[in-house]
Amino acid sequence: xxxxxxxxxxxxxxxxxxxxxxxxxxxxxxxxxxxxxxxxxxxxxxxxxxxxxxxxxxxxxxxxxxxxxxxxxxxxxxxxxxxxxxxxxxxxxxxxxxxxxxxxxxxxxxxxxxxxxxxxxxxxxxxxxxxxxxxxxxxxxxxxxxxxxxxxxxxxxxxxxxxxxxxxxxxxxxxxxxxxxxxxxxxxxxxxxxxxxxxxxxxxxx
Amino acid sequence: xxxxxxxxxxxxxxxxxxxxxxxxxxxxxxxxxxxxxxxxxxxxxxxxxxxxxxxxxxxxxxxxxxxxxxxxxxxxxxxxxxxxxxxxxxxxxxxxxxxxxxxxxxxxxxxxxxxxxxxxxxxxxxxxxxxxxxxxxxxxxxxxxxxxxxxxxxxxxxxxxxxxxxxxxxxxxxxxxxxxxxxxxxxxxxxxxxxxxxxxxxxxxxxxxxxxxxxxxxxxxxxxxxxxxxxxxxxxxxxxxxxxxxxxxxxxxxxxxxxxxxxxxxxxxxxxxxxxxxxxxxxxxxxxxxxxxxxxxxxxxxxxxxxxxxxxxxxxxxxxxxxxxxxxxxxxxxxxxxxxxxxxxxxxxxxxxxxxxxxxxxxxxxxxxxxxxxxxxxxxxxxxxxxxxxxxxxxxxxxxxxxxxxxxxxxxxxxxxxxxxxxxxxxxxxxxxxxxxxxxxxxxxxxxxxx
Numbered sequence: 001x002x003x004x005x006x007x008x009x010x011x012x013x014x015x016x017x018x019x020x021x022x023x024x025x026x027x028x029x030x031x032x033x034x035x036x037x038x039x040x041x042x043x044x045x046x047x048x049x050x051x052x053x054x055x056x057x058x059x060x061x062x063x064x065x066x067x068x069x070x071x072x073x074x075x076x077x078x079x080x081x082x083x084x085x086x087x088x089x090x091x092x093x094x095x096x097x098x099x100x101x102x103x104x105x106x107x108x109x110x111x112x113x114x115x116x117x118x119x120x121x122x123x124x125x126x127x128x129x130x131x132x133x134x135x136x137x138x139x140x141x142x143x144x145x146x147x148x149x150x151x152x153x154x155x156x157x158x159x160x161x162x163x164x165x166x167x168x169x170x171x172x173x174x175x176x177x178x179x180x181x182x183x184x185x186x187x188x189x190x191x192x193x194x195x196x197x198x199x200x201x202x203x204x205x206x
Numbered sequence: 207x208x209x210x211x212x213x214x215x216x217x218x219x220x221x222x223x224x225x226x227x228x229x230x231x232x233x234x235x236x237x238x239x240x241x242x243x244x245x246x247x248x249x250x251x252x253x254x255x256x257x258x259x260x261x262x263x264x265x266x267x268x269x270x271x272x273x274x275x276x277x278x279x280x281x282x283x284x285x286x287x288x289x290x291x292x293x294x295x296x297x298x299x300x301x302x303x304x305x306x307x308x309x310x311x312x313x314x315x316x317x318x319x320x321x322x323x324x325x326x327x328x329x330x331x332x333x334x335x336x337x338x339x340x341x342x343x344x345x346x347x348x349x350x351x352x353x354x355x356x357x358x359x360x361x362x363x364x365x366x367x368x369x370x371x372x373x374x375x376x377x378x379x380x381x382x383x384x385x386x387x388x389x390x391x392x393x394x395x396x397x398x399x400x401x402x403x404x405x406x407x408x409x410x411x412x413x414x415x416x417x418x419x420x421x422x423x424x425x426x427x428x429x430x431x432x433x434x435x436x437x438x439x440x441x442x443x444x445x446x447x448x449x450x451x452x453x454x455x456x457x458x459x460x461x462x463x464x465x466x467x468x469x470x471x472x473x474x475x476x477x478x479x480x481x482x483x484x485x486x487x488x489x490x491x492x493x494x495x496x497x498x499x500x501x502x503x504x505x506x507x508x509x510x511x512x513x514x515x516x517x518x519x520x521x522x523x524x525x526x527x528x529x530x531x532x533x534x535x536x537x538x539x540x541x542x543x544x545x546x547x548x549x550x551x552x553x554x555x556x557x558x559x560x561x562x563x564x565x566x567x568x569x570x571x572x573x574x575x576x577x578x579x580x581x582x583x584x585x586x587x588x589x590x591x592x593x594x595x596x597x598x599x600x601x602x603x604x605x606x607x608x609x610x611x612x613x614x615x616x617x618x619x620x621x622x623x624x625x626x627x628x629x630x631x632x633x634x635x636x637x638x639x640x641x642x643x644x645x646x647x648x649x650x651x652x653x654x655x656x657x
Contacts, residue, residue: 169371180328191338204352
């Protein structure tokens with residue numbers, strides 16, 4: 001029998017990794033943090049699968065480990081130039097961002113309890129909802145395309161968690177979503193490698 | 207039927223994927239065009255199938271029309287693209303571009319016919335990955351930026367749509383579209399959430415305010431044949447996904463939310479249209495107007511639903527014609543800025559005709575199908591007791607009509623004579639003419655009772 005508190009601890013670690021990714025400044029570190037987040041998620045799913053004797057969950061966990069934790073980080077790291085490895089990401093006031101990300105976290109916890117109460121409370125669902133907002137915040141608050149894409153990966157991890165909290169989707173759908181995200185990642189790395197930061201063009205205004 | 211329906215659908219889906227191998231051949235343009243024509247042939251066959259399920263696929267009275275539009279615009283765009291990008295010769299970029307057009311067409315066709323909401327989501331997300339590459343063929347910094355914004359905004363939006371699908375699965379226990387459309391459920395907070403997430407999520411891809419911001423950038427920077435595919439067929443597919451959710455979750459709030467998002471989108475377009483300078487961004491905003499109208503028709507149902515189908519068909523070809531015409535002008539005048547495009551009537555008579563006709567068609571001038579569709583939607587609003595909304599919408603449509611047509615007529619008939627620097631190919635001229643001609647026949651088909 002597995003201790004539920006142990007599983008909840010993994011979810012807490014996933015949320016912490018999201019906050020850590022918000023505050024991290026070195027791009028290579030950020031990639032590593034999101035990799036850890038994906039590993040934690042796969043670990044959670046594999047343990048849950050073994051606990052429930054659900055082979056589909058175990059398969060999903062292994063696939064997340066391979067596709068999201070391993071392949072994604074490899075691809076992103078391969079596209080980071082030596083300069084980007086050591087340079088700090090330029091963004092606004094770090095203390096301000098940390099306060100806002102904590103506020104976003106509290107907001108997401110409260111919103112989940114209000115909106116999803118009819119489904120019954122699940123820690124993994126709550127964690128997923130919080131991670132979703134952290135991912136969106138990472139996308140919205142950064143100019144670096146790498147950070148924005150990491151925000152998107154966080155968002156996809158959040159969907160998996162939210163799905164587990166609400167209802168497990170059929171495996172074929174889960175696998176296809178994972179492959180879809182991978183395809184998107186490959187396309188994105190082509191675009192990211194050209195100009196790593198978002199730019200403003202006059203012809204794209206109005 | 208000579209071929210079983212399931213086989214016909216599988217063949218229809220396989221051909222554009224196989225066309226990807228054109229990359230390896232010297233005559234990649236001709237192979238791509240031939241494959242696109244073959245896809246259109248099998249799509250026409252699928253169009254004639256009875257409504258119902260075919261193994262994992264589903265054909266109904268709405269998706270069959272969008273299928274025909276997808277395949278037709280796929281054919282037009284491959285032919286147009288082979289002329290538009292002729293300067294790229296046999297470069298790797300162009301080979302990738304032509305191959306990816308097939309993959310893009312496949313993802314769109316798959317999204318339409320698959321009988322599973324989850325797989326439909328995957329197909330629509332697949333359109334993002336395949337079409338982002340198509341935006342960046344010219345490799346300019348602004349193209350890269352537009353492609354990036356497209357990927358990140360649309361993917362974030364579609365993630366929200368995935369939550370809607372998870373909630374629907376929780377309530378109904380299935381994602382099979384045919385089962386969802388016939389299932390009944392009690393209104394609940396979860397269904398309200400699913401409906402809202404669905405409209406906002408798929409609405410991001412469909413260009414519905416306020417998640418539309420990728421749309422003018424991607425349409426503006428993509429090559430004209432890709433802008434045409436985006437506007438004419440990709441966006442209606444996302445709106446069709448919203449239609450599936452609307453039909454699944456038949457509650458009052460989704461009706462109100464659908465009307466609200468449609469009207470606010472059209473209001474936004476009416477406010478920004480007059481200030482547009484870039485010709486393709488102007489038509490991109492016009493697409494937002496058309497998508498909002500289609501959504502409104504889907505929400506209202508009945509005669510408005512027919513109005514939506516009429517708009518989908520007319521808009522597909524007319525907007526493709528508008529983007530092809532824009533491409534011809536951009537190539538000739540070397541600018542996207544409408545202030546720099548003048549005296550089109552004197553310099554390019556044929557493009558002047560196609561530009562005027564396509565603009566009239568997309569902006570809802572009589573006797574085009576868009577006009578009839580708008581009439582049906584306005585009358586449905588009135589019959590739903592929303593007379594004041596109908597009047598407000600009519601005013602907004604007139605504002606947009608005047609804004610877009612004034613700008614186009616100014617380009618066409620202004621007297622200054624800037625020097626033309628580029629020449630357009632025969633393929634470009636003929637496809638532009640063909641698209642505009644097809645767009646004008648739907649009102650006629652309706653009047654003779656064919657539609």
